[in-house]
Each structure stands twice: as C-alpha cells, then as structure tokens.
Amino acid sequence: MKNAAQKRVDAGTIEKAIAALHAKLGNKVVTSMEVRRQHANTTTWLPNEAADAVVYAASTEDVQDAVRIAAEHKVPVIAFGTGTSLEGHVNAPMGGICIDVAQMNEVLAVHAEDLDCVIQPGVTRKKLNEYLRDQGLFFPIDPGADASLGGMAATRASGTNAVRYGTMKDNVLSLKAVLPNGEVIRTASRAKKSSAGYDLTRLFVGSEGTLGIITELTLKLSAIPESVSAAVCPFKSVEGACQATIATIQSGIPVARIEFIDAMAIRATNNYSKLNLAEAPTLFLEFHGSEAGGKSRPSASATSRPSSAAGRCNGRRKPKNARSSGRRGTMHISQ
Ligand SMILES: Cc1cc2nc3c(=O)[nH]c(=O)nc-3n(C[C@H](O)[C@H](O)[C@H](O)COP(=O)(O)OP(=O)(O)OC[C@H]3O[C@@H](n4cnc5c(N)ncnc54)[C@H](O)[C@@H]3O)c2cc1C
Numbered sequence: 318m319k320n321a322a323q324k325r326v327d328a329g330t331i332e333k334a335i336a337a338l339h340a341k342l343g344n345k346v347v348t349s350m351e352v353r354r355q356h357a358n359t360t361t362w363l364p365n366e367a368a369d370a371v372v373y374a375a376s377t378e379d380v381q382d383a384v385r386i387a388a389e390h391k392v393p394v395i396a397f398g399t400g401t402s403l404e405g406h407v408n409a410p411m412g413g414i415c416i417d418v419a420q421m422n423e424v425l426a427v428h429a430e431d432l433d434c435v436i437q438p439g440v441t442r443k444k445l446n447e448y449l450r451d452q453g454l455f456f457p458i459d460p461g462a463d464a465s466l467g468g469m470a471a472t473r474a475s476g477t478n479a480v481r482y483g484t485m486k487d488n489v490l491s492l493k494a495v496l497p498n499g500e501v502i503r504t505a506s507r508a509k510k511s512s513a514g515y516d517l518t519r520l521f522v523g524s525e526g527t528l529g530i531i532t533e534l535t536l537k538l539s540a541i542p543e544s545v546s547a548a549v550c551p552f553k554s555v556e557g558a559c560q561a562t563i564a565t566i567q568s569g570i571p572v573a574r575i576e577f578i579d580a581m582a583i584r585a586t587n588n589y590s591k592l593n594l595a596e597a598p599t600l601f602l603e604f605h606g607s608e609a610g611g612k613s614r615p616s617a618s619a620t621s622r623p624s625s626a627a628g629r630c631n632g633r634r635k636p637k638n639a640r641s642s643g644r645r646g647t648m649h650i651s652q
Contacts, residue, residue, distance in 0.1 A: 325412040326392045331369045334390035334414065338370060341382045345373045356397050356415045358405040368395055368409035372416050377493065377501060377532040380416055384530065385499035387414050394497070396526040398468025399441065401460075406472065406525055416530060418467055424448050425533070432538045433490055433507060438467025438531045445536075454538045457482035457573075467531045473523030480566070481573040481605060482539060486522050493533035494521055507535055542573075542605035551597035555579065558598045565602075574603040 326334075338346045347353075353367035369392075372383045387394045393413030400407050409415065421437035424445065428434065429452050436445060443463045445456050458469060459476040468474075470492065475484040482488070491505040504517035521528055552558040558577055565572055578586065580596050587594055 325410075326369070330390055331392060331412060334386055334392050335370050337386045337390070338372060338383060338414070341386065342372060342379060345375065345379060347371045347373065353415070356395075356400065356407060356417060358402075358408045359400060360403055361405055363405040363408065366405075366408040366410045368393075368415035369412045370414050371397075372414060373420055374416050374418050375420050377495060380418070380495045380530050380532055381499045381501065383414060383416050384495050384497065388498055394526075394530070396467070396471065396530045398438065398465030398471070399463065401462035401464045402468065402472055418530070418532070419465065421467075421532065427452065427454070427538075428507070429454060429538075431507065432540070433535055434538055435507075435533065435535050436466060437533060438470075439465050441465050442469065449538065450541075453541050455541050456488070456536060457539050458485055458488055466534055466536065470522050470531055470534055471525050477574040477576055477603075480575050481571070486519060488537045489518055489522050489534060490537055491518055491535040492521055492531050494529035494531050496529045501532070502529070503533075505535075543607045544605070545573075546604050548600075548602045548604075549594070550600045550602065551595040552599065553597065555598045558600050561600065571604055571606040572602055573605040574601070576601045 335346065335348060348370045350367070352371050353369070354365055356371050357365045357367040359365060372379070374380045374383065384394055393409065393411050395407055395409050395413060395415045397407050397415050397417040397419070399419065407415070418437070419439040422439035422441075422444065423437045424440060425435040425437065427449065432454070434445070434449070434456075441463045442456055442459065445466065449455055456466075457478045458474060459478050460469060460474040461476060464474065470485050470489050473485045490507060490509070491503065493501060493503045495501055502517070504521060505511065521531065550558075550561070552561065555577075562575055562577075565575070578599050578601070580598055583594050583599055584596050586592060587596070
C-alpha cells in the first residue's frame with residue numbers, strides 16, 4: 318500500500334519508458350485502461366491501483382528488455398502470474414510497468430526418474446498436473462486457485478496438501494530469474510545434494526517479485542498415491558478438533574490434507590452448497606498411501622466413541638476394501 322512519501326511516477330518519465338517499450342517489444346505492450354485494471358488487484362477490499370502499461374512477455378529476453386527499460390527510466394516493475402493473490406500484491410501504487418508472464422507457459426522437461434520437472438513461470442498448477450498425469454506423477458501444492466507456479470513460488474504458496482507435502486519452499490529445487498538490472502541468474506542445479514553456497518532459491522521463494530522476476534522453475538514432483546480416501550469428522554469443541562489433529566500427526570497416519578471449518582462456516586457452507594453437514598467444528602481429512610496402508614489404518618477410536626459422522630467416507634478414490642459405510646479406509650477420531 319502507498320505511504321505518504323510515495324508518489325506515482327511523473328507522466329513525462331512514464332511516457333518515455335512506454336515509448337522505449339513499444340520500440341523494443343511492439344504490440345506486446347498494452348496501455349488500455351481495461352487491461353491495466355485487470356492486471357491490478359481484483360480480489361480484495363483494497364482499491365485497484367493499475368500500472369501504466371502491461372508487457373506480455375513471451376521469453377526471458379522479453380523480461381530482460383522490459384526490466385532494463387524500467388531500470389533506465391527508474392519506474393517500478395510489477396510481475397504478474399494469474400492475479401489470484403489476495404493481499405493486493407499486484408497493485409501498482411506508484412504506477413510503473415506490469416510484466417505478465419502468463420504466455421511463458423511451457424513445460425520444458427520432465428525427469429520422471431528423478432521426480433522433478435523444469436517449467437516456465439506461467440504454467441498453472443492444474444496445467445502441470447494434467448501434463449504429468451500419464452506419468453503417475455503430480456505436483457502437490459494446491460492453494461485452491463489455479464495460480465501460476467511463478468506466482469506460487471513468489472508468494473511461497475501453501476494449501477491443503479501442506480501437511481504431507483510441505484509448501485513451495487519445500488518443492489522448488491532451483492529457479493532462473495531476471496534481476497532488477499536485467500542480469501539473469503540461476504540459483505542452483507537440479508542436484509538435491511549441495512552443501513556449498515548461499516541458498517538463493519529459498520531467498521527468492523516468497524520474495525513477491527521484489528528481488529527479480531522468475532522465468533524458469535525446477536520443481537520437485539511426487540508420485541500419485543496408490544490410494545486416496547477422505548473423512549469428515551465433526552467435534553464437540555474446537556479444542557477437540559485441535560487435539561485430534563495433533564494426535565493424528567504424532568501417530569504417523571499418512572494424512573495429506575487436514576482442513577478445519579468452525580460451526581458458523583459449516584452453516585454458511587450448508588446454506589450455500591445445500592448440504593446437511595452437522596453444524597459443529599469439523600475436520601476434513603484426506604489420506605494418501607498404499608492399498609496396504611489403507612487396510613492397516615485404524616478403524617475405530619482407541620479412546621472414546623467416534624462422532625456420528627466421523628468416518629463418513631467421501632474419498633475420490635476409495636480404497637478397494639472400503640465399504641459404503643466407510644468403516645474401512647477411514648479414520649475415526651475421538652471428540
Ligand atoms: C480461492 C483462493 C484460495 C487461496 N488459497 C490459498 C492458500 O490456501 N494458500 C496460499 O498460499 N495462497 C492461497 N491463495 C492465494 C493465491 O492463490 C496465491 O498467492 C498464489 O500463489 C498466487 O499466484 P498467482 O499466479 O495468482 O500470482 P499473482 O497474484 O499474479 O502474483 C502474486 C505475487 O507474486 C509476484 N509474482 C508473480 N509472478 C512472478 C514471477 N514470475 N516472478 C516473480 N514474482 C512474481 C507478483 O508480483 C505478486 O507480488 C488463494 C487464492 C484464492 C483466490
């Protein structure tokens with residue numbers, strides 16, 4: 318957000334910068350108000366503060382050209398992935414140039430045997446997972462929105478799968494970035510083991526475009542689990558849900574997702590989605606593992622009666638041994 322000392326770049330300077338951009342990048346530069354507003358924050362209560370021009374970059378070289386021109390004219394640069402960030406990240410309170418990398422959306426390489434891939438920053442997580450599906454691999458970080466992987470790295474995105482797979486900080490192995498002076502750096506190699514040098518990858522992950530613009534990412538991949546099952550578990554109290562979560566993780570149960578929704582939010586969900594979930598603090602869980610793991614999963618609470626709805630199994634792919642009542646392949650948690 319703008320503070321009192323921050324002013325928009327003066328009109329003369331920005332005009333010169335845009336003329337230089339047009340000369341170098343032609344019709345990749347767009348200045349229509351509609352496009353500029355679409356590239357500023359649209360998802361929060363914050364006001365929409367548009368940049369002065371949007372550059373649709375198609376390559377690292379385009380990003381370098383735009384960044385160099387911005388540096389020469391001393392105008393701000395705002396990177397843009399898909400614009401799903403929720404805190405006004407893509408606003409341009411002082412004006413400047415928005416660099417949209419959505420067209421840099423190629424999967425460059427998949428190294429299935431090494432469980433990693435190399436992609437351009439505009440690839441979205443859904444597109445990557447569609448691409449990987451045939452190979453039995455997936456990229457597990459899921460922030461809900463179909464965000465770009467460059468934007469997800471820049472915001473150190475997490476999501477419901479973080480319990481098992483971590484966040485972007487655990488899944489970016491290396492990246493290529495254009496620095497504010499136009500220089501290109503690569504932060505690491507694909508090798509998992511390296512004890513030398515600064516960990517620049519982690520410095521960039523979460524830096525929200527302030528250190529440079531990411532133009533390539535090497536990501537860690539995971540095997541699609543053999544068995545996925547899910548459970549919906551209402552509790553008498555929020556504390557009960559918290560204790561059960563701690564116990565679940567400490568027991569080493571292969572839980573991939575745990576989402577908590579309180580009673581008021583359940584009521585809103587029921588009203589909006591026409592469901593009839595019990596209006597109570599509720600955990601939604603998803604388990605990833607093997608068929609054998611599904612069979613050995615606890616099928617009853619060791620300490621007290623399971624709640625009535627605990628154990629309702631709404632898994633996308635129930636383990637073969639799961640009955641429709643969901644007693645098997647489903648964990649029962651005490652309240
Ligand atoms: C319904 C919904 C649910 C969400 N749930 C979660 C959640 O559970 N966890 C979570 O972490 N987030 C969540 N988010 C927020 C959002 O999805 C993430 O912040 C996402 O990582 C942003 O990606 P993006 O491509 O939209 O980035 P943008 O919004 O386009 O950009 C975000 C920031 O990254 C910078 N940036 C973008 N691309 C680059 C690049 N190539 N190089 C350098 N900087 C760049 C931008 O300048 C900006 O500062 C949610 C959003 C929605 C709408």
